[in-house]
Amino acid sequence: MDTRSGDVAELIHRVAVLGGGIAGAAAALRLAQGGASPLWITGTPRAGFKPGEHLSAAALPLLKELASDALLRAEVHRHAHGTYSAWGSDLLVERNAIVQLEGPPTVLDRAAFEDALATQAVTAGAERIDGDVVDVRISGDAWEMILGDRTLKVRFVFDATGRKAIVASKFAPRFQADRLTCQYALxxxxxxxxxxxxxxxxxxxxxxxxxxxxxxxxxxxxxxxxxxxxxxxxxxxxxxxxxxxxxxxxxxxxxxxxxxxxHRIACNSTWLAPAIGPGWVAIGDASAAFDPLSSHGMTTALWSAIQAADAFVAQDRAKMQAYTDNVARGIQDYLQARARIYGQEQRWSDSPFWARRAASRQLAPEPLDAT
Ligand SMILES: Cc1cc2nc3c(=O)[nH]c(=O)nc-3n(C[C@H](O)[C@H](O)[C@H](O)COP(=O)(O)OP(=O)(O)OC[C@H]3O[C@@H](n4cnc5c(N)ncnc54)[C@H](O)[C@@H]3O)c2cc1C
Incomplete structure (x- = not known):
């Protein structure tokens, strides 16, 4: 942080992370580990169950990088050894975790995992503020973040506010490939x-x-x-x-x-292009949110938080550009994988849901504002 001279000294934070989900917590942790002392504005804590518990084994090396892998040993989580799917036929087929060389995925207690990651971020030095940013303005070479009756000034923002992307979506066009929603219950x-x-x-x-x-x-x-x-x-x-x-x-x-x-929640495939701009970077779902069939949302959130935080700490523009290029490539890989997996189900090609997914293999994604 720095202060400007004048009648009233003005506190300007060097970097803020917006969003209290996995991407926000991981970025706050990584920045703190790198000595960047982030301000971490987590949003208003929401009560109740948060869906999305299948953590891919690909997340393990990322958690190790964050020194967070021990969090998975808590008894509230379990290894996901038995996954069965009836996809493409009535037969229930096992996808056996033994063939996954990285180890099995984990079924998380999502709230417990996010709380533990948040505690680690604060212990490492992130300054946590609970509350929603209700408005964001540019003021000279800094951002003004309005939270209730407070205004915070920040030079660089990590937007980890999920699909809302409250900063990034003002500056970068957003696209979507489908209108998937999820109904869920315990x-x-x-x-x-x-x-x-x-x-x-x-x-x-x-x-x-x-x-x-x-x-x-x-x-x-x-x-x-x-x-x-x-x-x-x-x-x-x-x-x-x-x-x-x-x-x-x-x-x-x-x-x-x-x-x-x-309950019902949006889980459409949607992304920003590009995922960076002057004074901001989008991470996690704010940069690219995927169909939960991919089971990679949380892993991507961890990956993007580490990549962007490391680029920021190193003050390395090339690294930050490499991050956004990788996000763009990841979206193309994801869209191909999505088409391939939905293409394996051919039983209801006349029904709107499946017909759209078959057609989406030929169609360009639509700008979100046009819908
Ligand atoms: C139904 C469903 C099932 C899923 N299943 C899986 C799964 O099995 N495996 C998997 O890996 N992924 C799954 N996902 C995807 C995964 O949940 C997301 O990819 C992941 O939550 C992204 O984390 P995030 O931190 O980017 O965003 P989020 O978790 O959405 O967090 C966004 C944060 O921003 C905060 N925020 C919002 N507005 C503001 C504001 N104005 N000011 C400050 N903060 C704000 C919110 O309070 C929240 O804390 C699923 C998603 C859904 C919807």
Missing amino acids: FTCPAQSTPRPVTLIEAETRGWWYLSVLADRRAVVNFYSDADVPGFETSHLSRNARQTQAISAFLSDYGYQISGAA
Whole structure:
């Protein structure tokens, strides 16, 4: 931070990280580890379950770089050894973790993991402020961040505010490749029930289902479809889950019942181009948010936080440019992988959900503002 001379000394922070998710926590931690003493504005803490718990094994080396790998040893997380999918046929096929050389993925208690990463960032020296940035203005060669009745001045901003990208989306065009949304709910089973710790994926005519058993035996059930596919009320999630094959059988076998209300959240494939600009860089979902089928959102959040923070600490423009080039390449790789994986399901080529994914192999992504 620095101060300007004048009647009133003005505090200007060197760098701020906006966003309290995995990308924000990892960037705050990495910057602090590099001696950059970031201001970390986490947003307003939200109560309740946050979906997205399958952490790819590719995240392990990144967590090691952050000296955070021990966080995965907490008992609230579990190794994801058994993942089965009915995709392309009715057959439930195991994707065995033994063949994954990096090790198995982890099913996280997401809130516990984010809290632990946040504690590590603060211990390392990040200055944490809870609250939403309600407005951002450019003032000379600094940013003014408005939080309630406070105004903070900052020279460089890491935008880790997820799909909102509250700074970056003002300066870079945003694109989207689909309108995927997720309905999700938690299910609980009776005390005497001992459910197998599995993850199940099941395609159907209007989209696809996902079930994962958490370490505490609760199961999260997600249904993914496009926002405009009709006839699928969030309040009917439990009833609709009972119409599936594998997921329905699993819920019945272990006596699972929905616990609380079902919710809905956007998870469309969307990205900014470019992911950097003068005085800002976008990381995590703010730079590129992927279909959860990729199971890579959290890993990308960690990767992008480390890359961008290291470039900032080194004050290396070439490194920062390499970061944004890698984001752009990653988006192309992701779009190809997405087309390939959705292309493996051919049973409902007439249904809007699957027909759109088949067509998207030929179509250019649309600018988000045009929709
Ligand atoms: C239904 C669903 C399932 C998913 N499943 C998986 C999965 O199994 N595996 C996987 O790897 N990924 C999964 N993902 C993706 C993963 O959750 C995201 O990629 C990841 O959360 C991105 O982290 P982030 O920190 O960039 O953004 P977020 O987690 O969205 O965090 C954004 C942060 O910004 C803060 N914020 C917002 N506005 C402001 C503001 N005005 N001022 C200050 N702060 C603000 C918010 O409070 C929040 O803390 C899933 C996503 C969804 C929606």
